[in-house]
Amino acid sequence: MDLIDRKLLSLLQRDAGQTYAELAQQLNLSAPALHDRVKKLKAKGVLKRTTVELDAKALGHAITAMVHVDTEGWHTAEVAEALSKNGRVEEIHCVSGDTCFILKVRSATTEALEDVLHEIKHLPGVKQTNSYVVLRTYLERGPDPLIVD
Incomplete structure (x- = not known):
């Protein structure tokens, strides 16, 4: 895993809803190159899943x-x-x-x-x-x- 992979993970952690094109632009990569990195991170088990963060209080779990x-x-x-x-x-x-x-x-x-x-x-x-x-x-x-x- 290199620094670009780590920056990619940091960007996904902040907002996993970004498109590959948006992520690629931020990392100065092509969308296909970014897609390949995501695939490799998933295959290695580093990127386990893409999820959402829910607000517990808004759901009534205060x-x-x-x-x-x-x-x-x-x-x-x-x-x-x-x-x-x-x-x-x-x-x-x-x-x-x-x-x-x-x-x-x-x-x-x-x-x-x-x-x-x-x-x-x-x-x-x-x-x-x-x-x-x-x-x-x-x-x-x-x-x-x-x-x-």
Whole structure:
């Protein structure tokens, strides 16, 4: 992956709705050359999908919570599978430290969040949860393709 690929990814990350002609112009490439780069990035698995970013509040999901989930023994795969079936769970991260999972959960109300927590606590293998309601989000983004470590 060269610098042009990384710039292409950065442009797509900002606005994936741009045409190949628009992207090609910004990168000083022909549209067919740009199309070839996108195809290669998809084949390598770097570019997983083209998607849209939805506004959770506009959709009525005003409450965001980070939920730590502790499991009994080695039930992580089963718990992760069960958690993934809940549409209010947006992210599931298996982590090291004093908890097994960190979830990002959205709901319309605190009562709806309580219902989700109740469902999570009653999954087989779940020992306990700790919840942290987000008061304000200052930054929410994906990886920066222009940073090379």
